[in-house]
Amino acid sequence: MQSPHDYLLYRGYEECHNEPYPSRHNKVNMGVALNQDCFSLEYILKTAPDIDFEEKMLKFLFDNGVKVPKIMAKDEKTLMIEFLRGGTLSEALREREKSGGDFSDIAAALKDWLVSFHKVCGSFPDGEITSAGDLSLTNFTFVSEGFVYRYDFEKEDYTGSFSDDLHTLAAEILMEPCGEEYKKAAAKALLGGDYDKEKLSGALSRLGGETGLADLG
Ligand SMILES: Nc1ncnc2c1ncn2[C@@H]1O[C@H](COP(=O)(O)OP(=O)(O)OP(=O)(O)O)[C@@H](O)[C@H]1O
Numbered sequence: 001m002q003s004p005h006d007y008l009l010y011r012g013y014e015e016c017h018n019e020p021y022p023s024r025h026n027k028v029n030m031g032v033a034l035n036q037d038c039f040s041l042e043y044i045l046k047t048a049p050d051i052d053f054e055e056k057m058l059k060f061l062f063d064n065g066v067k068v069p070k071i072m073a074k075d076e077k078t079l080m081i082e083f084l085r086g087g088t089l090s091e092a093l094r095e096r097e098k099s100g101g102d103f104s105d106i107a108a109a110l111k112d113w114l115v116s117f118h119k120v121c122g123s124f125p126d127g128e129i130t131s132a133g134d135l136s137l138t139n140f141t142f143v144s145e146g147f148v149y150r151y152d153f154e155k156e157d158y159t160g161s162f163s164d165d166l167h168t169l170a171a172e173i174l175m176e177p178c179g180e181e182y183k184k185a186a187a188k189a190l191l192g193g194d195y196d197k198e199k200l201s202g203a204l205s206r207l208g209g210e211t212g213l214a215d216l217g
């Protein structure tokens with residue numbers, strides 16, 4: 001695979017903007033490049049110690065129809081990936097609340113993403129995958145076409161179940177700095193008939209949240 005530098009060079013692009021994005025452990029930058037016809041190209045450059053695992057996961061999921069950004073190029077430590085416009089789901093939740101909008105369409109798209117992941121994860125060739133791993137809302141985005149995409153597949157523990165993941169996502173929603181009524185409605189929209197109070201309470205306690213929030217009424 002081409003390096004990020006060669007990817008831009010051979011297509012006649014030159015980087016004109018590069019800005020750091022928030023990352024707890026790695027180096028993540030958003031870049032913009034322009035060609036002579038003023039066409040712009042947006043991308044993410046992610047440098048992480050185990051970038052090979054993330055590359056395998058992204059490629060496997062992309063090839064199996066799960067919505068993840070496409071890999072554009074790679075060198076030893078850095079992946080160049082398609083930039084997905086839309087901000088994180090953490091931002092989307094807070095923005096929807098501020099504008100008085102309902103979260104249920106995003107919750108439904110998030111559940112669809114999780115279903116699509118669990119349909120294929122058992123066939124991952126490089127390790128046992130029974131969970132989607134780090135379900136922080138900052139690892140997801142909602143694009144204008146109405147789908148949820150997931151980025152960030154670092155090497156970590158990927159064991160669990162669909163139901164565990166769904167309740168962890170609901171707990172992540174309940175941990176956001178939003179009004180209690182609003183986030184409970186959003187978590188309820190995500191869980192639907194799968195809601196299990198005990199499971200949600202366990203997920204909240206694992207994330208360090210208030211277990212009392214698990215009562216969705
Ligand atoms: N393909 C992408 N398109 C748009 N934004 C992205 C993309 N990949 C990452 N980002 C943005 O960069 C942030 C950090 O990316 P990512 O979660 O992959 O890095 P990380 O180092 O694993 O961060 P952390 O450990 O904090 O989760 C994301 O929360 C998101 O805001």
Ligand SMILES: [Mg+2]
Nearest residue numbers: 136138139152
């Ligand atoms: Mg992340």
